[in-house]
Amino acid sequence: MKEREARVELPLEILLIALGVLLLLGLAVKYGGRFFPTGKSPEEGKERDWAIPTIDSQAQGHSLFHRWDARIKIVALVFFMFCAASVQNMAWALATLLVSALSILMAQIPLHRPVRRLRAMVPFLTMFLVVMPLTVPQKSGDLMVSFAHVPFLEFNGRGLELALLIVVKASAIALLVEPLVATAPFPATVQALARLKVPPMVCQMILLAHRYIFVFQHEAERMGKGMRARGFRKRTNLETLRTLGNFLGMLLVRTFDRTQRVHEAMLARGYANTFPQKIEFRARREDWLKGALWAGAGLGLLMADRWVKWTLFS
Amino acid sequence: MHISDGVLPTYVAVGSYAVSLALATWSARRINPEEFPKIAVVTSAFFVASLIHVPLGPTSVHLILSGLVGIMLGSSAFVSVALGIVLQSLLFQFGGITAIGANSLLAGIPAVTAGWLFHALKGRSLNRHVFAGALAGGWGVFLAVGLLALLLISGGEDFFGVALIALYAHIPVLAIESAVCAFTVSFLYKVKPQLLGMSSASRPGE
Numbered sequence: 413m414k415e416r417e418a419r420v421e422l423p424l425e426i427l428l429i430a431l432g433v434l435l436l437l438g439l440a441v442k443y444g445g446r447f448f449p450t451g452k453s454p455e456e457g458k459e460r461d462w463a464i465p466t467i468d469s470q471a472q473g474h475s476l477f478h479r480w481d482a483r484i485k486i487v488a489l490v491f492f493m494f495c496a497a498s499v500q501n502m503a504w505a506l507a508t509l510l511v512s513a514l515s516i517l518m519a520q521i522p523l524h525r526p527v528r529r530l531r532a533m534v535p536f537l538t539m540f541l542v543v544m545p546l547t548v549p550q551k552s553g554d555l556m557v558s559f560a561h562v563p564f565l566e567f568n569g570r571g572l573e574l575a576l577l578i579v580v581k582a583s584a585i586a587l588l589v590e591p592l593v594a595t596a597p598f599p600a601t602v603q604a605l606a607r608l609k610v611p612p613m614v615c616q617m618i619l620l621a622h623r624y625i626f627v628f629q630h631e632a633e634r635m636g637k638g639m640r641a642r643g644f645r646k647r648t649n650l651e652t653l654r655t656l657g658n659f660l661g662m663l664l665v666r667t668f669d670r671t672q673r674v675h676e677a678m679l680a681r682g683y684a685n686t687f688p689q690k691i692e693f694r695a696r697r698e699d700w701l702k703g704a705l706w707a708g709a710g711l712g713l714l715m716a717d718r719w720v721k722w723t724l725f726s
Numbered sequence: 727m728h729i730s731d732g733v734l735p736t737y738v739a740v741g742s743y744a745v746s747l748a749l750a751t752w753s754a755r756r757i758n759p760e761e762f763p764k765i766a767v768v769t770s771a772f773f774v775a776s777l778i779h780v781p782l783g784p785t786s787v788h789l790i791l792s793g794l795v796g797i798m799l800g801s802s803a804f805v806s807v808a809l810g811i812v813l814q815s816l817l818f819q820f821g822g823i824t825a826i827g828a829n830s831l832l833a834g835i836p837a838v839t840a841g842w843l844f845h846a847l848k849g850r851s852l853n854r855h856v857f858a859g860a861l862a863g864g865w866g867v868f869l870a871v872g873l874l875a876l877l878l879i880s881g882g883e884d885f886f887g888v889a890l891i892a893l894y895a896h897i898p899v900l901a902i903e904s905a906v907c908a909f910t911v912s913f914l915y916k917v918k919p920q921l922l923g924m925s926s927a928s929r930p931g932e
Contacts, residue, residue: 467817490823497824498736529819533730539895540733540888547887574884581732586819593816613754613762614805620766621773621809625817628774646781653780653902657909660775660794664910665918667771668764675763685762 418555427559441534465528467622468598477519477595481699482604488706489592493585495710502573504717505580511709512587519591529586537579545571598622603691616685628667635659635666727874727892728814728821728829736824738880743827746808749834753804761802768798769806773813780902787899792833793866793907796841797859798921803837804830828877836869844911845923855915855922856908863907867900 477485496508516526548571550556555569593601599619606615639659646652675683734742757765772791779786795810796803808830814820821829840862847858875889914921 465817493731493824494736494740497732497734497739497822532819536727536730539891543888543891544884547890548884549886571884578730578732582730582822585731585822585824589816589819589823592823611754613757614750614809617762617766617769617805617809618812620763621769621813624766624770625773625813628770629777632774632777646779648781648783650905653905654909656778656780657906657911658913660791660906660910661913661917663775664768664771664798664914664921668767668918668921671763671767685759 420555420557422557422559424560424562427562427565438538441531465525467593468596468601473520473595475519475595476702477515477591479698480595480702481693481695482596482600483607483693484695484699484703485595486592486601486604486608488703489588492706492710492713493588495713496585496588497581498714499581499717500577501717502577502580504713505577505584508713509580509584509587512584515591516587519595521590521594525594526587526590529589530583533582533586537575537582540575540578541572544575545569547571548574599687599689600691603689604693607693612686616687619687624667624671627670628663631666631670632663635662727896728811729825729832729874729877730819731822731824733822733881734825734828734877735881738877739824739828741827742825742831742877746827746830746834749804749831750808753802753834753838756801757805765799765802765806765809768795769809769813772806773810776810776814780906782898782902787902789899789903789906790833790867790870791903791907792837792870793840793844793859793863793903794910796837796839796866797844797862797907797911798841798923799837800841800845800923801838803841804834807834807837832870832873832877835873836866839869840866848922852912852915856912859911860904860908864900864904866907867896867903871896871900 496505499505499508516523545567546565548568550568551570553570557567557569558565596604602615602618605618606612636659639655644655772795775791776788778789780789792803792807795806799806808826811821811826811829811833815823815826815829843865844858844862847861848855849858871893875893878885878889878892911922
């Protein structure tokens with residue numbers, strides 16, 4: 413057991429090599445999306461501002477997740493996610509990551525979807541990976557690493573461990589979102605939420621908002637094309653901001669008018685704030701078993717995390 | 727900036743859900759049933775708007791725009807923002823599922839308070855509206871970053887450094903959002919003032 417902090421000084425070359433590797437990784441993450449075959453998702457080719465993935469494009473599968481009653485699926489998986497978020501031990505966090513990865517495979521989710529989720533988290537998580545080793549307060553037993561000729565940069569090993577734990581947990585939970593929402597048609601998922609006592613008004617708004625997103629995306633894209641055709645290029649200046657403000661205003665005005673007309677048309681056809689749903693939920697024994705399995709796994713994870721401590725570095 | 731999973735202590739994540747739920751219920755009570763579509767519209771429009779990359783030197787930032795949501799919806803902005811957070815998390819993984827409660831708080835409370843600020847200061851002239859819009863937009867970011875820092879700090883002193891960096895990183899965002907909010911308010915004032923929560927009959931000069 414380390415009683416006082418250990419200090420290591422490494423040659424400067426290692427720092428430079430590490431920075432180089434990080435730079436390469438960053439570029440790979442930013443531009444590597446092209447290397448994942450995206451199947452039939454045409455939105456990947458569009459201009460990067462307006463790509464919106466369809467939430468339930470995998471709903472036509474036949475895996476254990478697809479056949480699972482959506483209500484129980486939601487409750488069980490969200491419970492497991494909270495358990496996973498509470499893990500404090502790297503070994504158990506990695507175990508959770510494994511479980512998530514297996515779930516992705518079992519739910520037959522094409523790889524580009526979870527990869528896209530992971531890439532979305534990179535900026536936020538990188539901040540932790542870079543900042544925590546440098547700013548975490550020193551405690552006894554910490555491994556401090558510094559580099560020759562750069563004495564003011566001290567990396568705390570405990571800080572890196574914490575940041576890595578966050579990265580693993582965030583990835584594990586993010587991966588689980590796909591089996592959660594992509595394995596049933598979106599209206600079915602929302603209906604499941606309604607059966608779980610989410611107010612019907614909120615469910616209606618989720619459905620409408622989700623529908624409108626794609627409509628507005630097209631509107632925004634058209635406006636954007638028009639602007640670029642007239643020579644607008646985004647730059648770091650006040651003119652760009654004024655143009656963006658006007659763009660936003662125009663988007664709001666157009667979309668508001670359009671949906672106002674749609675809403676009146678819906679009212680004229682008897683819309684009474686609900687869409688008729690023909691989705692029946694029938695919980696079978698296997699649905700409850702799956703739920704119990706995941707809930708049990710979550711609880712087991714919590715208990716193991718607390719009582720079975722494997723540390724990787726002692 | 728939306729928090730991902732695994733960062734917040736679980737009691738903070740769960741507690742944020744509870745507080746968000748309470749605020750959403752409060753906010754929902756202030757909604758006129760005829761306004762459902764307007765809220766859905768504002769939610770989606772802002773979702774789409776938040777996809778825009780605003781160039782900032784070598785990099786680019788996404789705008790939160792909660793100030794503008796507050797300006798347009800007033801007290802019912804919380805529901806709209808919370809919905810936007812849910813959709814952003816589900817579609818983009820912009821913010822983790824266990825952190826939805828926390829993210830709704832850090833974007834929703836600024837939205838509602840920015841709306842109040844705007845309506846208190848807007849006066850009747852265009853310049854007053856633009857000024858109020860800039861202030862509301864800036865306040866939206868200011869409070870959001872403050873809440874973000876508070877939430878991060880709840881994880882203990884290990885997170886102080888990250889919270890500080892997040893604060894510094896948002897200073898340019900604050901300036902940008904104030905400007906964009908002001909310009910948008912200016913546009914809406916001239917083109918469709920009803921969206922700013924004011925009837926066109928009260929515009930001076932009509």
